[in-house]
Amino acid sequence: MIIVNNRDKVEWHEGMTVQDVLDAMGYDYALITVTVEGTLVPEDDYGTQTVPDGSNVGLFHLAHGG
Amino acid sequence: MYIPGMKGRNPIFERNVPGTTEKLQKATVGIAGCGGLGSNAAVALVRAGIGRLILVDHDIVEASNLNRQHYFQTDIGKPKVEALAAHLKAINPDVELTLQDVELTPEAIASIFVNADLLIEAFDRAELKHWLIQAWCLAFPDKPVIAASGVSGCGNTGAMRVHSSGNIHVCGDEESDMSMGLCAARVMMAASMEANVAIELLTSEDKRS
Numbered sequence: 564m565i566i567v568n569n570r571d572k573v574e575w576h577e578g579m580t581v582q583d584v585l586d587a588m589g590y591d592y593a594l595i596t597v598t599v600e601g602t603l604v605p606e607d608d609y610g611t612q613t614v615p616d617g618s619n620v621g622l623f624h625l626a627h628g629g
Numbered sequence: 630m631y632i633p634g635m636k637g638r639n640p641i642f643e644r645n646v647p648g649t650t651e652k653l654q655k656a657t658v659g660i661a662g663c664g665g666l667g668s669n670a671a672v673a674l675v676r677a678g679i680g681r682l683i684l685v686d687h688d689i690v691e692a693s694n695l696n697r698q699h700y701f702q703t704d705i706g707k708p709k710v711e712a713l714a715a716h717l718k719a720i721n722p723d724v725e726l727t728l729q730d731v732e733l734t735p736e737a738i739a740s741i742f743v744n745a746d747l748l749i750e751a752f753d754r755a756e757l758k759h760w761l762i763q764a765w766c767l768a769f770p771d772k773p774v775i776a777a778s779g780v781s782g783c784g785n786t787g788a789m790r791v792h793s794s795g796n797i798h799v800c801g802d803e804e805s806d807m808s809m810g811l812c813a814a815r816v817m818m819a820a821s822m823e824a825n826v827a828i829e830l831l832t833s834e835d836k837r838s
Binding site for chain 1 (some may be wrong): 662664665669751752753754756761766776777778779780781792794795796797799805806807816819
């Protein structure tokens with residue numbers, strides 16, 4: 564089981580990547596910043612970096628405006 | 630009697646939260662962008678007693694900025710970093726300011742902010758926020774970055790929050806987009822949240838003991 568944003572639970576599977584977590588959460592925002600166990604995942608690695616079972620994943624949606 | 634330069638006795642900080650001013654006076658905060666978020670966060674930090682700010686922006690003050698940014702009619706046409714510096718010095722002449730009137734790039738992060746204890750992300754466009762957080766975390770993995778996302782529209786006050794993971798802190802509702810328009814009350818709220826998180830991190834016992 565993966566915990567997202569200290570709130571949502573996502574079923575874990577072998578070889579699960581950051582992109583798989585985003586897909587499971589239904590996130591289709593263009594710009595998402597991701598952490599795994601509090602460490603930033605570079606965007607280029609979303610499709611390749613695997614997420615261990617039990618991980619805490621942080622997903623930040625960045626919206627225009629300031 | 631207050632003598633300029635003797636920061637610890639500066640009377641403008643008499644009503645500050647006890648124990649915070651001394652820590653903030655030693656701290657340096659980087660601010661990437663001096664628009665609605667950056668200008669207002671800078672004002673809050675200077676009023677709290679921050680010692681040094683590194684201000685980065687390459688824009689000129691325009692009339693349309695005045696609906697939410699800490700500028701005045703007499704600033705229109707001036708570089709934002711220079712106009713903001715004057716306003717910050719008018720609050721506390723002792724605050725140390727490093728002004729960078731440049732277009733920030735990912736490659737420049739490590740050198741421009743090398744002396745910063747933490748960064749306040751204060752850009753307007755989401756893709757810039759995104760690369761700034763990425764570049765900061767790669768350059769300074771142990772230093773906090775405080776960003777804002779979802780600051781647009783008006784009302785919806787209860788949706789504003791701080792979302793943290795590791796050294797990344799994002800203030801706002803993470804939803805509202807500037808196509809809704811921007812309102813000073815809400816942008817300043819997000820800017821104040823960013824400043825408040827910075828003050829909390831810089832004055833906490835474990836961070837700067």
